Amino acid sequence: MPESARADPLRAARRAGRRAGLRALLPPVAAWLVANLVTWLVAYGSVAGDGSEVAYWSTGSRRRWDAEHYLSIARTGYEMFRCRERYPDFPDIVCGNVAWFPGYPMLVRAASATGLSYEWSAVVLAEASLLGMFAVLWWLLGARLTPATGLTLAIGTVFPGGIYLHAMFPVATGTLALLLCTVGVKRSSWTLAAAGGFAAAACHPVGAVAAVMLLASAFFAWRGDARPLRFAKAVSAAAVTACGVLWALWLMWQATGRWDAYATIQAVSYGQGDLRRPLEEMRKAYDFPFSDWYRPKGDLPWLVGHGLAAHRPEFWLNAAFALLVVATAAVLLVRHHRLAAEEWAALTLTVAVFLLPFLAGAEMSWYRNHAQMFVGLVLVSRMARWVQVPLLAFCAIQYALLGAMFFAGVLV
Template sequence: MTGRPARRDGRHGLLPPVVAWLIANLFTWLVAKESVAGDGSEVAYWSTGSRHRWDSLHYLSIAKTGYEMFWCRDRYPDFRDVMCGNVAWFPGYPMSVRAVSATGLSYELSAVVVTEVSLFGMFAVLWWLLGARLTWATGLTLAIGTVFPGGIYFHAMFPIATVTLALLVCIAGVKRGSWGIAAAGGFVASSCYLVGAVAVGLLLLSAFFAWPRDTRPMRFVKAGLSAAIAGCGVLWAKWLMWQATGRWDAYETIQESSYEQGELHQPFEEMRKAYSFPFSDWYKPEGPLPWLVENSLAAHRTQLWLNIAFLLLVLAAAAGQLIRNRRLDVEEWAALILTVAIFWVPFFAGAEMSWYRNHAQMFVGLILVRRMYRWVQVSLLAFCSIQYSLLGAMFFAGVLV
């Protein structure tokens, strides 16, 4: 028997995304191991306790008991006079956690399952968008994805992986010419995270670069319908909040009262505040720190520089394609629009302490990374690996929120 001939077309099914998902978890485990002092650090990454931070508790509370809003002093007499509750967080992720918990798993474990399944889905959809052919360009792109800036939150009890997967599904729908798939991805994205609502803008703009088989009026119909359905994710979130609190403005009220958000901010001023935020003074752990943690307490600053560099590289890659070929593929236009929007939204919204996890959703920009020179890809992989280790150390040490 000669056996089955080896495939020479560069296709390997789902093996590359599976390997990418495994490497992402292995690398994150190594970072966690070097970030937690004391006995048992080897297994800290595999515990649910290491996967949650402040906002995780709010997402879990929504999954368990739904929404609530109240004056803080009604329950905590010594607290400042602001609103408390969990209506500042969207329902898409916690409702997914609630659904998985119906299998008998704890809410905490269900949250980790939703996150890790979403991360694998991210690699699988990205792989399809890259053409599902293993080359140097696509292999290095997947490798960068395993250590993407801010990607430590792809493993945490946060909706970051879920909303990023939804954005990639939205792009896939636009690429396939399926407004239904695009709308579904947009709905999930906007129902999981406020930044995910950028999908609505993408779908509106898709009339100008997508749906090539349709007439111009039909392109606008598909773009408008898909955008409207995607926007219903936000309406669903506000409806659930209204059902629980009796107020349609519950989200806006708690954002303004407790977090001084809700209005547009001057983005460059917010960028300056984000860069200079004193994490190392506010949240530095007590006692002797592991070397990696000791040298990562200001890693949010290098994170911002790397995010800016990534944005500029994506813009340069798109410009190069336009100059050489005078066109971008549909998925490349979508990735370009989303990457630019995701970068700026947290600074317009005033996300002084959370922009780094918002920016993790720029993962969609990897669609254009495949167009970069190999030396640029290799350099980006090296810098991302170093930065991932530093930001991951901040996360596992409890410095990040």
């Protein structure tokens, strides 16, 4: 047989493989595009109600409050000082940017080496992370388009708090790291699980919940190993995750000379750092008067006017989502007497992410922290259609309302 005849079937197989790979990427890419389209429409209704400008396509629309601190860390590193040294009319408390973790800013700094501005580097990193989130979620769902997986991706495009996945915040990057940590648990890859945990914790304090999940993984993962090795892998992966927090504290110490820089600014300037009563913190978060604290001037677009208190239905939606994830896991356990390793991981992370802001006292930022419950979509794919469809509808409505708060500059 001629050499060319033998090569033709091989080339055809490679082409077929490439086409199959491209088809497998279509659903997550489509979800990412839809997420941006929906967010643009929310921005249009929030900021450009008269149709004169669509601010979503500018970096300014993604740059809100804490984004300034992440950008300052990317540019010049950490700093800590007495507020009155620079702002004479400010209370005599500690100021600086040591209340924010370095994972995202360091990646922004690296991206800026390509010639992009820090602002555009931050936006590109957030959007690339969001695309990665959809891709990894799609893999965890089996990369097969069905009504269940399609609805799950659709819910992901309007996920509660997901407006921050497009902003200059570490929410998308940290959530991608949590998903990669989940993949590591599913594949029994200690390296991937530990690396994902480290990255999640280095991006945001909420990411430290990966350590809790990895400790618990000794009971539901690493099935191919003997029991002592399971515990060794779980404990060591959790320890690597904790190193993400230690790395953040080390960078702060290098810049300020104080190991307690993070704890000090959290306690003195933000009244955080100690454990709180979660039910009491939930009430404070629910009652926080955003519309009185900052109200845009002039005539408000309809969407903004109806969304100034959107954090309240957001609380109920987030709580319902966490409960639905728990209920789904319970039903699966009753019916099948087991959960897959990635389902245990998603369950643990979802509950921990929901509770952590209320244990720490994040009354003005819990809604963006809760966006990292995105990992719970692994279990949403196992929900009945009569649950998925209403959940999608409620998420879409709430996404528009909370997005209006964000683009109007009301949310922190």
